[in-house]
Amino acid sequence: MKRGSKKPKSVVKGAPSGFMISILIHVGAFALAGALVVFNVVNKEEKKFVPPKPVERPKMKLKKPKVKVKKDSKPRSSERIVTKVQKANMPEIYLPEMSGIGDGVGTGGGYAGFELMPDLSTVTAFGAGQSIGSDLIGTFYDFKRRRNGAVYDISFEGFQEQVGKFIKSGYRPSTLAGVYRSERKLYATCFMVPTILSSAAPSAFGEPDCGGWSWMCHYTGEIVYPEDITFRFVGQADDILVVAIDGEMVLNASWNGWGNTHELLSIAAGGWQSTATKSRQYKLGNKEAEYGDWVTLKAGVPVKMDVLMGEGPGGQFDGMLCVMVKGVEYETNIQQGPILPMFKTALPSHDLLDVIYEWLVPGEACLTNGPVFSDFGENYGKVNAPAEEIAEDMPEPAADPMHIWNLKSGQSFEGEFITAMGDKIVLKTPGGKQVKILKSDFSDEDQKFAVLSDPPDFSVDFIKTSTAKTSRYQLSPQEIDWNSLPPQVNDFKFGARVRQTGARPYNHELRVEYFAIGQQLLDDNKFILFDRDSETFTPTTDNKRMMEFKGERVVETKVFPIHESMRGYKFKGHLVLVWDERDEIIAYRASSEWLYEHREKLMKLGVGMFFNDKCDRVYPTGPKPNY
Numbered sequence: 001m002k003r004g005s006k007k008p009k010s011v012v013k014g015a016p017s018g019f020m021i022s023i024l025i026h027v028g029a030f031a032l033a034g035a036l037v038v039f040n041v042v043n044k045e046e047k048k049f050v051p052p053k054p055v056e057r058p059k060m061k062l063k064k065p066k067v068k069v070k071k072d073s074k075p076r077s078s079e080r081i082v083t084k085v086q087k088a089n090m091p092e093i094y095l096p097e098m099s100g101i102g103d104g105v106g107t108g109g110g111y112a113g114f115e116l117m118p119d120l121s122t123v124t125a126f127g128a129g130q131s132i133g134s135d136l137i138g139t140f141y142d143f144k145r146r147r148n149g150a151v152y153d154i155s156f157e158g159f160q161e162q163v164g165k166f167i168k169s170g171y172r173p174s175t176l177a178g179v180y181r182s183e184r185k186l187y188a189t190c191f192m193v194p195t196i197l198s199s200a201a202p203s204a205f206g207e208p209d210c211g212g213w214s215w216m217c218h219y220t221g222e223i224v225y226p227e228d229i230t231f232r233f234v235g236q237a238d239d240i241l242v243v244a245i246d247g248e249m250v251l252n253a254s255w256n257g258w259g260n261t262h263e264l265l266s267i268a269a270g271g272w273q274s275t276a277t278k279s280r281q282y283k284l285g286n287k288e289a290e291y292g293d294w295v296t297l298k299a300g301v302p303v304k305m306d307v308l309m310g311e312g313p314g315g316q317f318d319g320m321l322c323v324m325v326k327g328v329e330y331e332t333n334i335q336q337g338p339i340l341p342m343f344k345t346a347l348p349s350h351d352l353l354d355v356i357y358e359w360l361v362p363g364e365a366c367l368t369n370g371p372v373f374s375d376f377g378e379n380y381g382k383v384n385a386p387a388e389e390i391a392e393d394m395p396e397p398a399a400d401p402m403h404i405w406n407l408k409s410g411q412s413f414e415g416e417f418i419t420a421m422g423d424k425i426v427l428k429t430p431g432g433k434q435v436k437i438l439k440s441d442f443s444d445e446d447q448k449f450a451v452l453s454d455p456p457d458f459s460v461d462f463i464k465t466s467t468a469k470t471s472r473y474q475l476s477p478q479e480i481d482w483n484s485l486p487p488q489v490n491d492f493k494f495g496a497r498v499r500q501t502g503a504r505p506y507n508h509e510l511r512v513e514y515f516a517i518g519q520q521l522l523d524d525n526k527f528i529l530f531d532r533d534s535e536t537f538t539p540t541t542d543n544k545r546m547m548e549f550k551g552e553r554v555v556e557t558k559v560f561p562i563h564e565s566m567r568g569y570k571f572k573g574h575l576v577l578v579w580d581e582r583d584e585i586i587a588y589r590a591s592s593e594w595l596y597e598h599r600e601k602l603m604k605l606g607v608g609m610f611f612n613d614k615c616d617r618v619y620p621t622g623p624k625p626n627y
Contacts, residue, residue: 127186134374136221145180164268213314213476240310251292282337285318314476333363341370456502487560495550
């Protein structure tokens with residue numbers, strides 16, 4: 001029994017062996033499976049992904065959700081705007097008014113007479129390329145083209161109809177979805193465009209090849225004032241100027257003569273009419289100014305503002321928007337009408353004032369006084385007209401002719417350079433005695449100083465090329481019917497040429513700088529900096545000791561009649577300076593000596609700035625009234 005109760009030894013010994021065999025089998029299976037998985041994963045990573053075919057889904061037109069705003073979080077529009085006032089209550093506030101005196105509209109790098117390639121820093125009458133935070137954003141529409149740029153033959157009546165639909169829609173951009181719009185946006189702080197060529201607007205928006213008819217600019221944004229204020233917009237346009245507050249028309253200052261533009265756009269807004277007794281009495285631009293509805297803003301509460309400016313038949317355009325604050329008395333002009341301040345959301349810069357002053361008839365509007373509709377505290381209230389930026393000529397201190405000369409022997413002494421004669425340098429001692437010393441005896445630095453102090457002669461020339469481009473200005477069908485003549489248009493490019501005429505070697509770098517000067521046709525003593533550029537070169541035998549270069553800028557000038565006077569610019573003169581490595585002028589060429597005499601001030605001016613014959617920066621001269 002005992003023997004039977006014991007397990008056979010073979011079985012006892014085989015148990016751990018079988019267990020080990022089982023483990024090995026499982027390990028091998030896992031290893032094989034892992035190899036297969038790794039192999040398959042690697043293969044999958046090497047395969048290229050092929051995207052599935054797109055699934056066509058029906059497009060749905062989504063409606064913008066309407067969100068209710070609590071009364072305590074946002075005041076109602078009725079609390080911000082006071083609408084039309086009954087005629088019976090009007091006479092007491094229609095006394096002649098206004099403060100300040102304004103002048104013309106210039107082109108500080110902008111339009112109509114002096115056009116450059118647009119860039120973000122350019123200031124035009126239709127806005128600037130950069131926002132300052134308190135401006136209205138402008139979009140340009142060309143109704144002669146489809147959204148994709150295809151030319152569309154639209155009639156004047158068709159243009160009016162589409163603008164009317166846009167107003168009726170509440171100024172919704174989707175209404176003009178099929179109309180071509182410029183990619184470039186402009187940011188406007190005012191709307192003060194006196195009479196200019198209608199092609200100025202498309203040029204300002206980077207569309208110079210667009211004809212000057214059947215276009216519209218839509219500006220939108222918010223305005224705010226720090227105090228409660230009641231005012232009305234006053235303006236005039238040839239052809240379109242419309243202002244809306246919170247989607248409601250408060251001014252239609254569009255052309256009220258031929259074409260019925262004013263009437264048609266008023267009908268689109270529900271039959272808007274001015275209730276002011278003195279509306280359309282005082283000249284502003286091409287016609288009499290329209291008075292708008294009274295508007296009340298609550299302190300610090302922003303309201304939405306839309307402004308439309310546009311041109312139908314082409315030719316000339318103006319769009320001028322002012323404000324009249326209730327209860328304020330204003331200076332009067334020669335018409336005995338008020339000189340109203342222009343509407344603005346920021347204080348105008350000197351560049352912007354240049355752009356406007358050149359074309360604005362003095363006394364028709366004031367550019368600097370009056371309210372500033374923005375939330376920047378420093379801009380609130382009224383400001384005085386800025387003075388001309390005129391700098392007094394300061395006499396330059398006389399240069400000390402004496403120089404400390406160092407010899408290779410270690411000696412040093414003071415002397416004035418006189419000339420170089422062969423292998424010697426002639427100096428004058430403080431006692432007035434002239435001495436001659438071998439060049440080779442001086443240090444390397446003083447040998448170079450002697451060469452720079454006695455440069456060879458150079459011939460200096462100014463380069464001007466001009467190409468007539470009258471055909472660039474497109475006439476509308478209406479203008480052709482009126483036998484209108486296009487302006488004289490020229491493209492200018494400028495440059496300089498310098499050649500060493502002396503035989504003595506001069507292997508030192510020179511900097512050549514030119515200034516191209518234009519003159520305002522309305523004033524013989526108002527000039528404009530057309531262009532300036534510089535280039536460096538070293539006169540060697542390889543370049544035949546001569547350098548010629550032209551600037552990249554193309555300056556386009558236009559000459560044309562407006563209000564019985566010729567506008568634009570003509571080329572006036574030039575200044576070319578040659579500087580050595582010491583930043584000293586060693587040669588120059590000037591069309592007028594006053595340009596060289598006042599060169600220090602000229603060099604501080606930017607392209608497009610106006611100045612007088614002392615190179616003081618000034619405002620351009622505006623046109624005389626034709627009434």
